[in-house]
Amino acid sequence: MGASALVRSAAMPAASAAKADVAVSVRDVDVVFGERESAVTALSGVSVDIPAGSLVTMLGPSGCGKSTLLRAIADLVPLGAGEITVLGRSPEQARRERNFSFVFQDATLLPWRSAIDNVRLPLEVGGGGSAHAEPAELLELVGLKGREKALPSELSGGMRQRVAIARALVSRPKILLMDEPFGALDEITRDKLNEELLRIWRETGTTIMFVTHSIPEAAFLGQHVLVLASHPGRVKEFVTVDLPAERRLAMRDTLEFVQITAHLRRLLEEC
């Protein structure tokens, strides 16, 4: 309907996309948990290309395997079939080379370390990686200047998640994988962090894959929305959001935005 002017849809991502522009390539991926009779197919025949430098949100009903797909890309879940390449490498290679960082739903900060020491953690383990950013500058980037010495217990939930984002950025990853990072936060904090994530994305040029179960969040953040269907988890549609890259919270009250969320909601209802 009216949404068609704003939303370009494709059942499969454009296969013609040049390989160099693809950050993450997922080909016919199956992920199965458990064995034999108790086996559950979490993902079945998933294929998608994530353009380099883009912000792709992943949306779907619970059990659709959106977190599983993200964890498979991060080498946290073994593949049953298919292939994933991250910047042309296997997920394991990419992990060892620190090509991506992961932000979890819980901030997973080490409670005995101060904010800045938590940001330093990736530099102290696993070889540390080659390039790295200045932890103090990253805390400033996420709006925590002056709280460097604070322990996690002295920070609010939103602040802890900001520290987690700074920690994820410290090894200058080319790709940032975020698994419902703001899911446990209140709506006001969430809105603020959404705006700041867009600012960080523009400033760092990182490719971001962002799992969420919130339709407005998926539409507000994403240049593209990967809609997944459940039982078994598969790609429903790769939606391109035609909104300007510069986004303001007020944009969510515009007709264009509402048409996009309506389209996403329809897709989810069909799942």
Next chain:
Amino acid sequence: MADVAHRSPALTQTAAFGFADRFRDRLPALLAVVGLVAGWQLVVWAFSVPTYMAPGPLDVLASFRDDGWTLWNNFWPTFFESVLGFVFGNLVAILLAIWFVHSRTAEKAFYPIAVFINTIPIIAVAPILVLIFGSGYLPKVIIAALICFFPTLVNMVRGLKAVTPATLDLMRVLSASKSEIFWKVRIQSSLPFLFAALKIASTTCVIGAIVAEWIGSNYGLGALIIEATYNFRSPLLYATVFTAALLAVLLFTLVSIAETRLIRWKTSDVH
């Protein structure tokens, strides 16, 4: 004049607020102790209880004065046995716990044996050890160590395993090695568990040393208890018991101080 006189006590009150506040906080406990001691003395007087049966607090105080030197000389052997037992018992427990966490086979093989050793009443083991090791320091240290060993082992194993799956995912994404996970995460997160056990051990190690001294010794607070009992020197017996309690309180306080210095963080980050 009147104004100045009025103001200065108010100022000193602010300065001494911390002390006065703490005193008021402890007042009920202090009053209860004074009341109990007074009641004890009154009962002894009112019913003319013979001193050998139950001495009054004044008799016990007199014993502290008259037999102070004896108490002092017998305090130190028990002190050293308790501390050495505490150190060795906990050290072995901690090392064993670390081994168990790294080797499932070791845990399966030796955990049942540890449980079995724990089920043997310490009073039953004491004579055996005295027969083997004679009446020197060694059997006392071993018994004090034995009594510390089990709670620390159980708690330390739990503490080292008390790492959230999310934190382990984080360390995996960072390609952290097993030893990095151990030093950066497991050791720290086990500390609250370890100190809970060490606090128990700080008082039970004194019990171990005293029980060992009952069996075969002519020095130490345990030996003094036996001697005072057989000679109907009840005030000395009571004074010895109080000295032993004081020793336990001293060790407990030392462990508590170490705990507050080492663990400045709260676990509130872990949901």
